[in-house]
Amino acid sequence: MNPKVLHTLEYYKIRTKLADHAATSLGKSRAESVEPSSDFEEVKRLLKATDEAVKVDRLKGGAPFGGIRDVRAALHRARIGGTLNPAELLDIANTIAGGRKLKRFLQTMDEHEPIPSLVEAAEPVSENRAVEEKIKSCIDDQADVLDSASPELSRIRSELRTSESRAREKLEQMIRTPSIQKMLQDALITMRGDRYVIPVKQEYRGSFSGGMIHDQSASGATLFIEPEAVVTLNNKLRELKLKEEREIEKILIMLTGFVAEAADELTVSVEALGELDFVFAKAGLARELKATLPVMNDRGFLKLKKGRHPLLSPDHVVPLDVELGNQFASIIVTGPNTGGKTVSLKTIGLLSLMAMTGMFIPAQDGSQMCVFDAIYADIGDEQSIEQSLSTFSSHMTNIISILKGMTPKSLVLLDELGAGTDPSEGSALAIALLEYIHRIGCRVVATTHYSELKAYAFERKGVINASMEFDVQTLSPTYRLLVGVPGRSNAFAIAERLGLPRPILEMARGHVDEDDRRVETMIASLEANRATTEAERSKAEQMRAEVERLRNQLEDEREKFREQRDKLMARAEEEARGAVAKARSEAEEVIRELRRLALEERGAVKEHKLIDAKRRLDQAVPELRDKRAVPKAAKKRAETIGIGDEVRVVSLGQKGHVVDMHGETEATVQLGILKMKVNKSDLELIKPAQDAKPVQQVTASVKRSRDENIRTELDLRGSNLEEAMIETDRFLDESFLNGFGQVYIIHGKGTGVLRTGLQEYFRRHKHVKSYRLGNYGEGGAGVTVVELK
Structure with a gap:
């Protein structure tokens, strides 16, 4: 991609924002050097990885990159035979540990939420525990070599501590001596050049004639003297220090050798970690910009829904809705310069570059972006009249370069096309350039002041007019791009609002060509219709949102009702089970009493006793069964039931004989002395009439006459x-x-x-x-x- 285009569209500023989200210097370096890709499959792969990183960021708050450092320089020096210092070795060990932790994190995440691209990207990350553990066994977290790094180092340091203790004890005895204390500037022990000394006043230097002066204060009043009594001990300490340094050097050489053997493997691992950090940086930028995943294509189709320029404040930027490459391949934005046309061009170009880099774009879900083989842009502010020639020449130089490099799969962005020269020549040149680019098949978005291009866009198939909305009432632009509506001059309206005398306005209007006036009238009508349509659409959208809200509310209430109903049904079923057990015993008792009454009365049972017994029977056996709960087999058998059959009344659990039929649905059943009309679906056939025993009916005639005491x-x-x-x-x-x-x-x-x-x-x-x-x-x-x- 042309670096000038990246600079013009402010792509480098996006890279800086992206680098700010990197957790390591590896990711930061990768973000600062990234460029868009024109390979469709590569862009899809990059966006898939970003989408997975966004998922991890949303569910887990990001990935762990703690301890990971850019150790490639140290690995290279180890590979060519250099010796690494303890800090470098510690960084390598921590990077191995951090990489392993990150790799395990992604693998665990993949088990619950598939993130195959990230797991694949983490595959090269080394888990070389041997090198890590060897370094950690010799170097602590403060990058100091441990005593346990080698037996020799342990012995040397033990002897060193003993010698230091003796030297300090000797000097402490001296400074506690009263005769010596008066010679000291301060009663303390210090060091100069790895040797223990004491601060002696200048006038007493002769009292330490056998000692060595190592330093003096700035005023010269204090001399730092190594007394003769500790010279031998300090010499011993110096020798031990040198031995310690040589032993540490041996240990570092040994550890560097381990690193050198795994240098190639670790280098690949570090680069993989940098790539993963870069992917998660894109996820962080997507979160900051409230960006979404674009749908990519290589058909030259672009559709932005509420696209926002990522470098402008989201509180002030006006979202951009634009579609290019379907019904029309070129958009001509006409009308006066209101400050929004250039931003629209840059938004389209910059969001395209972001998508081709594998970044999410600040737009609504469902926005579609295209992978172009190149993006060309000639965007720059107009200069003064004195510089018009150089401005025109500059524009033409850029455009000629674009014409040489563009292909049918390119996106071309042209700002103020034809500006900087005579209007008639400029408009003619602009039309010729647009026609040439359109025939090549490029996708073009161009802005211009020339009204002649309105007619060109109107007449040419595949080209459409657009303009930036302007509020005449407030005399200010709204920065909304109106596709399909050509721009119109607001000069007369603005002048009238500002108070220009009407005679001057009328005279000015008289100088305007009749065709131009008709075009302006047509445009004004289009804008009025668009405003009405937009208001209606907004109202319809609000109504749709309200309907959706009510539907969701109704669904929630319905779900709550279902839950409450299920709870009540469960409780009712529980109570019913207890009632059934009780009802069975009471029903049997009622039947026994009915039989006893039949025997006692011998056919002359009083009506009120029978009524009372039936009431008790009905109360004893509540209707707990739903009609749907009747066994299917019983329903099937009920269809063949006839007079004389022995049956079971399912709801009562009692046996009886059918004595009469009432149509297709009901039958009269003799239950002991009681005759009942029962629905056939409540009957279960036990024996057909030919197999059943003769019915021995109890002659118990119940005379039903309306008693005088019974009321309605x-x-x-x-x-x-x-x-x-x-x-x-x-x-x-x-x-x-x-x-x-x-x-x-x-x-x-x-x-x-x-x-x-x-x-x-x-x-x-x-x-x-x-x-x-x-x-x-x-x-x-x-x-x-x-x-x-």
């Missing part, structure tokens, strides 16, 4: 809900047996608790066909009218 209304006012439900159940059973079609339940108005509870009970009751509140004259809301089956 029940007054429950003053009762609580539990009492009311018991009374209502009894009343409905009696009303059903007496053949009443409609009854009245008086519950009063009150708080509505009794009415609500009873109506919920009516909804489940087997004898109730429907219910409603009383009408005018029936008691209104204080009465529920129940229609029986």
Whole structure:
């Protein structure tokens, strides 16, 4: 890529921002030297790695790069025979450890969230524990050689500490002596040139005639003297120091040899670590810019959704919407210079360069970018009239260079095309240049002052007009690019707003060509229509967002309802299991009592006793089974049931015989002395009529006559809900047996608790066909009218 284009589009500033996110000098160096790629497959690979790094950054807050250093120079020196110092060796050991930690981190992450590109990039990272452990066994975290690095070094340092202790003890005895203390400037021991000395006043130098003067203070009042008594001890210390240095040198040579053997492997590892840091730096920049992954293509198609220039403040930059390379290959931005055209050009160019580098771009999801083989740009501010010739020459030089290098897969950005010369010649030249570039097949975005290019863009297929929006009311640009709307001169409108006298304006308008006035009128109409459409679109978008919000809210409420329903059903099922166990024993007791009554009364059972027994039976066996819970096999067998068959009433768990059929759905079953009308789906065939024993029916005729005391209304006012439900159940059973079609339940108005509870009970009751509140004259809301089956 041409370095001048990278400078013009401010790509180098993006590289600087990218380098700021690098965790190591390796990544920083890689970021500062990166350039865009024109290889489509390579760009896809780079973006895939960046996307995975963004995922790691979002889930884990980044990757661990602690301890990793750029040790390539030290590795090279070890390879050619140099000796590394302890700090360099420690950096190499820490880099090996840091690389291993990073590699393990990525491998672990890959097990939960696949990041194959990063794992592959980390594959060359060395895990050479042998070199690391050898260095760490000899050098501590402060880059000091340990005593345990070798037995000889341990012995030397032990002897060195002993000698130092003796020398200090000797000097401490001297400075504590009263006769010597008066000769000292300070009662302390110091060192000069690796030798222990004491500070002696100048006038007492003769008292230490056998000693050696190593230094004196700036004023000359203090001499640092090595007394004769410790000269031998200091000489011994010097010898031991030299031995220590020679032994340390041997250890460093030995460690450097280990590093030299693995230098090539470690160099590849370090470069891989630098590449990984560079990828994560791109993830950090994406987070800073709130950037997204672009969809890449090599078809010359570009579609930016709310694209933002990455070097401008997000609070002030106006998002750019632009599409290029589908229906039209060239965009001509016309109209006066309002300060937004150049930014639009640079945004398109810079975001293209970022995508081709494998960076996310500051735009909405779904933005599409193209991998161009090259991007060319001629962008520069207009200069003064005196410099117009040099400005024109400069533009032409750049454009001629672009024409020589461009291909059908290039992107060309031209700012102020044809500027700096005579308007008529400039506009003609601009049209010719655009036509030539368009025929080559390049993607072009050009800005110009010349209104003649509006007609060219309107008439030429594959070319479209665009302009920068301008608010005449505020006399300021909005910096929004309007594709499809040519720019128009706002000079008259601005002058009128600023107070230019109307006669002058009318005279000026009279000098404007009729065709130009028609074009301006057309453009004004287009802008008005666009504004209306934009307002309608914005309103529709708001409505869509509101509908989406309500839909999500409804879905949340529905989910909460499902959860609450499931909880209630689970609790009801739990209570039902207990009720069923209790109901079975009570049902059996009721059946036994019915049989006893049949024997005692011998066919003359009183009606109220039978009614009471049936009520107890119904209460004993609540309807806990849902119709859907009836076994499919039972439903299938129920289809073949006929008169005389021995059957089981599933809901009651009782055996009986079919004595009559009522259509296709119901049958009358003899259960002991009791005859019941049952739905066939609740019956299970035990034996067909030919195999069943003859039915021995108990002749117990129940005469159902309406007793004088039985009424068609029940007054429950003053009762609580539990009492009311018991009374209502009894009343409905009696009303059903007496053949009443409609009854009245008086519950009063009150708080509505009794009415609500009873109506919920009516909804489940087997004898109730429907219910409603009383009408005018029936008691209104204080009465529920129940229609029986």
